Amino acid sequence: MKSYRALAIKELFAQRVTSVLVLIAVILSTMMTTIVGQSLGVLTAMREQQAIALGGNRYATFLQMDADQLHALQQDERLSYVGASIYLGSMELTSSLNLGLTEYQGDNASIYPSSTNIKEGKLPQAPMELALPEDVLQYLGFDGNIGDTISLSLEKSLRHNIADSYSYTAEFVLTGILESNYLGYVSGTVTGVVGEGTAIQLLPQSHIYYNVDIRTADKSAFQSIVDDINGKLQIHELDTSYNMVYLNAMGISYTADSEDANDTGFSFMAVAGILVAFLILLAAGLVIYNILKISVSKRMKGYGTLRAIGGEKGQLYQIVVIEVILLCVIGIPVGMLLGSLSASGILAAATGLISPELFLVQNATELQALIAENSSLKVISLIISGAITLIFAMFAALPAARSAAKVSPIMAMSGTNLKIHRRKRRTRKIRNFEAYYARLNLKRNKGRTAITVLSLIMSITVFIALQGFTTILNAASALQESHLGDYQITNETVGFSADALRELQENESVQSVAAIQFSLYEQNEAGKPDGIDIGFALKPGETFQVIGLNDEYWDYFMGSELSADQLEELKSGNACVVRNPISVSYGEEPLEFTSIEAGSTICVAGADLAVLETLDGYEGYLGIGNGGFTNGVQVIVDDSIYEQLTGKNTYSEFLPTLNKDVDRETFDTFVEDFCKQTPGTTFLSYEETDQQLQESFAQIQMLAWGLILFVGLIGILNIINTVYTNIHTRVTEIGMQRAIGMSASSLYKTFLWEGAYYGITASVIGSILGYICTIFIEAATSDTIQLVAIPVVSILEATLLAVGACLLATAIPLRKISNMSIVDSIETIE
Structure with missing residues (x-):
């Protein structure tokens, strides 16, 4: 051997199983990062394509x-279109x-x-x-x-x-x-x-x-450009319509008079993306770290021998680094190639299952062009993928090599460097020896156990987080929540009676019915609302409107904004919510408008009402049907006191929400008969609307699930790889257990219990971390951090997959090892 560096190659061939396992881990980790990097480009492009279909390829109008004004806009060089x-x-x-x-x-x-x-x-x-x-x-x-x-x-x-x-x-x-x-x-x-x-x-x-x-042209300067144009061309703020769906999909910051505007200055979407990417990379790196840590720790006796014959710490570092580099030189290019081919296969399989129209393009050629444009190999992403794998591999090997280099040669060559501390134990009955012995094994090498469990935790967390991440890719989510109920049943003339509301609520297909009452009062010559007395004066041109909402409508309208005490005050008839008029201008002069503040008290038809909340602008506007709005003061009360204020007891609109999996055709027949009972009644079904919105997300969901399943498969392979390495490095230990009389059956049960403990522990912690990640991911859709529904299905899937993979990874190598001769097992180097 001309150089000690050649020992690195000899070690790789001498410990073939460990080398192959590390190589597999490097390939799988590189595949994972390559697939994610390549697929996210397509998912992002599909999300933008979905937003274009929903609101047009425009930022604002x-x-x-x-x-x-049109000519001035056409001459503005800051505008690309x-x-x-x-x-x-x-x-x-x-x-x-x-x-x-x-x-x-x-x-x-x-x-x-x-x-x-x-x-x-x-x-x-x-x-x-x-x-x-x-x-x-x-x-x-x-x-x-x-x-x-x-x-x-x-x-x-x-x-x-x-x-x-x-x-x-x-x-x-x-x-x-x-x-x-x-x-x-x-x-x-x-x-x-x-x-x-x-x-x-x-x-x-x-x-x-x-x-x-x-x-x-400059996406980052969008809002400042719009503000400047509004000022120079004297455009009213209400005459600027933002395409919020597309702006959100493009990640363009904007400010608008809407609850959907992303004017918080903090992008939860970016945080969610970074969080998921970090979890994927960490999960991939921990697998490499685990296998290398076990492998290097197992060779501490060899390192002690090298130290005894004059090897220096730096030389030990070089040997380990060369081994890792050689494996990475082979594994990273293979992982990049397989990752690229796998991503292409995922895209081809997903796009081949459904019609191109669902991808919001006209034909398969346009679809393939869109995918090819956004899924082509990016040199930078490949370099980053390989660099991350290499960096994690280095971090995995160096700490173990450092600890081996610091160990005394005598202790390392003796085969033990552990100090045994005996503790007094309480005598208790062992009900299941194999389970008890498995727990002792886990406690015996807490470092190895912790690293193995941590690898499993990260794989489970990534699986759960990725499923949650698909929800923020849906550009239509805001539109899907923009209408209440599955039907809109309207009568703007005679209205509906309370008996009609009960009839609709009692229909077996109906889950709930939101109902609204509406009265509009124009000003008379004296400047007062005609037909109702109020304790304050309206400004010129304003109307006065009284609106009654039932419980279901209140839950949708302001259920999360009002406390239980406030809702109770509303239902008692002592309070209201007020929406102030929208300010208007005559030429350049803004006109005065009525402004009522929260906390004040107003008098309507002789009743004093405490104002709990006030709404301004378009926010919270309530109307009948879809005929737009009439500017004025809206006093919104519970339907229990609407008749007391207005003298009317009819409802203007019903918004029923149906139970799941009901027969729509049967209910349509019921609605048609229901409408005939009251002249002037019309209804509108949102079934086709919801279906079109769901179809617009179908392509993104299909591609995302392809990515999730493949990353999940890689996670399972990494789990198997990790547990297999953990078992295989204990061949000598298994031989000793069999030599002192442990049966093959008991040996199987012990290691299966170990695998189960690994999987169960990792599943519990991984599920908690996955839920925390889901909270941050869901915040991307609302820009607020709040508790969300626990993803029970995702957690159960991850738990079953993790425990099953651990048991499988334990059983397969253990079968081979248990068939070995006891003497061969004890004498086995690897």
């Missing part, structure tokens, strides 16, 4: 811009659903794929051409074909009442039928498309204004 459209007005389809027509300028229609997706025919190109969604044609009772004429009666109102509304009827040529887009059902408006030039022919010049969609 400036509403009701004139030609000069500026697209304009003209709103031609709307018509009522039902009391809860309106049709709005839009003329897109240039290529602006392309940024709204869900609203302009053609099912039959083509998008309109010339003036007076029209494309309508399939469901709208059904509402209109149109039974014609492409090329036929269709007549629509529309009305266009301008914001801030700068001009009177304009009503007209026009004949259009139907050139295309659009795919039904049920997302508009939540806001109450579905969109039809007309050809460019239609607005000039139909609208007076006083009503031609533009909605301008923008994207900024």
Whole structure:
């Protein structure tokens, strides 16, 4: 041997099993980091694609811009995209659903794929051409074909009442039928498309204004750019509409008058991503650390011999480092290659199971292009993956080598460096010897036990955390929670009686019914609300509204914001919640508006009501159907005192939530009959809306589960690898146990108990850590840290997998070792 460094290679071949196990750990760890790095790019791209389908490929929209403002925006170099459209007005389809027509300028229609997706025919190109969604044609009772004429009666109102509304009827040529887009059902408006030039022919010049969609070149400066534009062009704050779904998906910071705005200055989404990535890397590194620690500790006698013949500490370090580097040189490239191929396989399998339309693209070619663009190998990510594996391997080997180098050569060569401390034990009956002996074995080498359990804990934690991480990838989560109930049943004329509410509540398909009562009072010539007495004065142009909510509606509306005592005060008829009017301006001068503060007392119809909370702006606005809002003071009370204040006892709207797995067709029949009982009643089902939102998340969920299952598989392999190493390094110990008379059956039971203890202990701690991680991950969707539902299913899955893997990893090597000769077992070097 020309150099002591050659001993590293000889050691690798001499201890083949340990070398193979370490090599497998290096490959699996590199595979895990490579797969995660490659797949997250695709998941991020899919989340952005989902957000585009839901709200358009835009960051914000400036509403009701004139030609000069549009020109100024088009000349602004800070904007990477500026697209304009003209709103031609709307018509009522039902009391809860309106049709709005839009003329897109240039290529602006392309940024709204869900609203302009053609099912039959083509998008309109010339003036007076029209494309309508399939469901709208059904509402209109149109039974014609492409090329036929269709007549629509529309009305266009301008914001801030700068001009009177304009009503007209026009004949259009139907050139295309659009795919039904049920997302508009939540806001109450579905969109039809007309050809460019239609607005000039139909609208007076006083009503031609533009909605301008923008994207900024600098994402980090988005809000400052918008604020600067609002100031320079004198755009009212209410005329800036943020595409919050897309902004959240892109991670762009913004501030808006909405509870969904991410203006906290602290990104829980980023924290959740970093947390999951850290857990994955730590779990991968601990496996390597565990195996190398056991391997190096087992060779302390050899290190002592090297020290005795003149080996220096630095030389021992070099031998260990060279061994690790040689294994990493082989394992890291193999892990990168297998990780890349595995990630591609996951993506191909996931995308091949469902239709490309669910991925929000038109065909399989577009889908593959989108995936290829975001899943191509990134050199930096590969370098980081390999570097992390190498660093963890170094950290794993060096501490053990250092402890071996510091041990006295005499003690190391003698084969023991432990001091035995006998403690007085209480005499007690051993009910299960194998379980008792397994616990003694775990306590005998607490360091090895702790490292093994820690490796299992991290794998379990990662499995649970990854399942929680998929929830924050859903860009549609906010929209799914934006409507209450599964149906909207409305009557704005005579209303519903309390008996009708009970009938709906008693239906076996209904879980709960949120009900709202609504009364609106205009000002009379004296400036007071006509029909009700109030103890304060309204400002000019404001209305007064009294709203009654039942218990189910209060739980949804402010259930988490009001204390139990406040809710009790509401139900007793002594308190209310007030929403103040929205401030408006006349020219550049803001007009005065009524402002009621929380903690004050107001008088309504002779009743004194304590104001528990006040809401401002659009926040907490309550109305009937989806017909928009009427500005004014809203006094929101419990339905038990609504009749006392208004003299009315009817409800205007019911929002029933159905039990799971009910027959929707049967309930639809019931609702139709229910509506016929009260003239003027209409209903709207959110079934198609919820289905479309769920489908928009299907592709992300499919890819994420592919990643979770594969990372889980790698975690199981790492568990097997760790436990196998732990068993295999104790061949001599097993031989001694058999030599003193332990039967093969008892030997099996002892080590199976050890495996079970490993798995159970790790499962308990891992489940707790996984739940804590889930809390932080869920905070990414609400920007607040709070207790969430315990992921019981994920915990049970992780526990069963961990315990099962431990038992399997214990049984397989133990079978081979137990079949060895006792003499061979005792004399075995490895």
